Amino acid sequence: MSWIQGGGLENNIILSSRIRLARNINDTPFPPMLDKKKGADLIESIYNEETQKHMFGGYKFYAMQETSGTDRAVLVERHLISPNLAARDSIGAVLIDRDEVVSIMLNEEDHIRIQALLPGLQVKEALQIANNIDDMLESKVEYAYDERLGYLTSCPTNVGTGIRASVMVHLPGLSLIGNINNILHAVSQVGLTIRGIHGEGTEVLGNVFQISNQITLGRSEEEIVESLIGITKQIIDKEKEARTTLMNSYRMKLEDKIWRSWGIMSNARVISTQESMKLLSDIRLGVDLGVLKNIPIQVLNEIMVEINNASLQKQSAAELNSTELDIIRAETIRAKLA
């Protein structure tokens, strides 16, 4: 089930859990050094007549060079490919399963990047899914693997397990109470990284943070995942405490903030992504606290994805300028909330 549909544990705080495994094929140059022919051969070795039938029946295949810029950007906005893959015009490709849980990027920074993305706190479940795909692929190709180092990767930070485990967390309580910087600092002290919603180098929008492991070498996949889950649970507790404090000590102010954000969100005619994310954060908090009723989490997740520029652009034949995007964004939100 796609993370957008909601579900999983602690899904009032944890939007999604993600596992990404980096793998490369033995005796083949890493993608940055790979020419077009060899890139195509690599894809063929994984996605071919036989695997289409027996392995990737329910999958969609996108070769980046045959996919429009807008469609690629939409895949980024849905967290199904990385911005990096979207930019790899000549040799990049991706396989995405029907439910948008699994995506297998080919010729990104590494030959193969397996991603499993689930709603709520389901890091272990995501690891299980990713491992199954990994085993399946390993039966078809020979991985670049070193007995001492583990999986070899294009960038040294991924060497070892090649795993990145991450959770997307929504922390409006800690942000409002002013404790968010302490938390972010504590997280970075234990070898985890905090990023914005679209990963590395992206802005934090609407109090949504991505927390992921930094270290891939010298620890087992299970240890990495356990450590992330442990810290995440502590953050969940802190966030819940913050929400309780807010409701106990600033209830009316908080309810006012939530209702105003709802009022603006459901009435604005022109709105930026930044502002939408800010208001959406208040609304999501309001739904969790029971202040706002009858708004399914799925609707909030859909808005979070569909307010992005490429998803909006896809609704229109003509190229939209920034004001036109702001207008269609407002229309899209109103339609979703109606």
Next chain:
Amino acid sequence: MSWIQGGGLENNIILSSRIRLARNINDTPFPPMLDKKKGADLIESIYNEETQKHMFGGYKFYAMQETSGTDRAVLVERHLISPNLAARDSIGAVLIDRDEVVSIMLNEEDHIRIQALLPGLQVKEALQIANNIDDMLESKVEYAYDERLGYLTSCPTNVGTGIRASVMVHLPGLSLIGNINNILHAVSQVGLTIRGIHGEGTEVLGNVFQISNQITLGRSEEEIVESLIGITKQIIDKEKEARTTLMNSYRMKLEDKIWRSWGIMSNARVISTQESMKLLSDIRLGVDLGVLKNIPIQVLNEIMVEINNASLQKQSAAELNSTELDIIRAETIRAKLA
């Protein structure tokens, strides 16, 4: 018909028209010098068993000393008495007709202040009503009148006709376009005064201005009224031009502003008078421009009156603090807009 119900000409810009006549009784000290006994005698000379039957049958009578502070403040908020009368604990009184069109203040700064208040641009109609009351009272008491100066008043600025004619105008277009200061300056150049919504010394709230004549001496009542109407019509034209410009050149931005104000106004849980008036101004503009539909002007006028502190306080037995007022204000607005 009360101005709150709406009606009259140009009522998308002119909220109300008001005439106030200042009169004093011959051979009686002006109210500032009047003792309690003489003050009571003066009231008795106007409001007595006979006039209650034949003149003031449909009127309510409020002696300030028998009226609670909250009730007095409510009368001020409804524009039926002046803040000055509300403060005259010992000898002040007022007669108010059933429709809240006519109010006759006794022992304010002058012995008698006749007010006629109508919706929309109806200054002449208000003058007619005030003159009728004036004639009626003159048949009962002898006015202090000087052949050369005209009506004698407590404050020299009222000597002569004793008339103050005013209109309450809503100028959001000129405010948004940034031309409001030019207009205010021009108005002051032709002997008119601009004030805030509650008259002398009060703040301008929600783009509502009170325009009134400055001069009472050396010009006839008709000249004073004609001059005010003439200037008001010019202001109306300028405001309409501004609204047209806004709709032609900034339509989407303007609609966005209006809808956001509507969204906040109909959802806030805590709101100040200042903010309410600001949002109400946008909503009133939105109704006039057809952006917002099915909101009667009467509802907007009721909100404008009922969001004030004393009107809110009247709903509650206990004394409300500022936060409690902000909460009840928000509730009142939501109920009105629902």
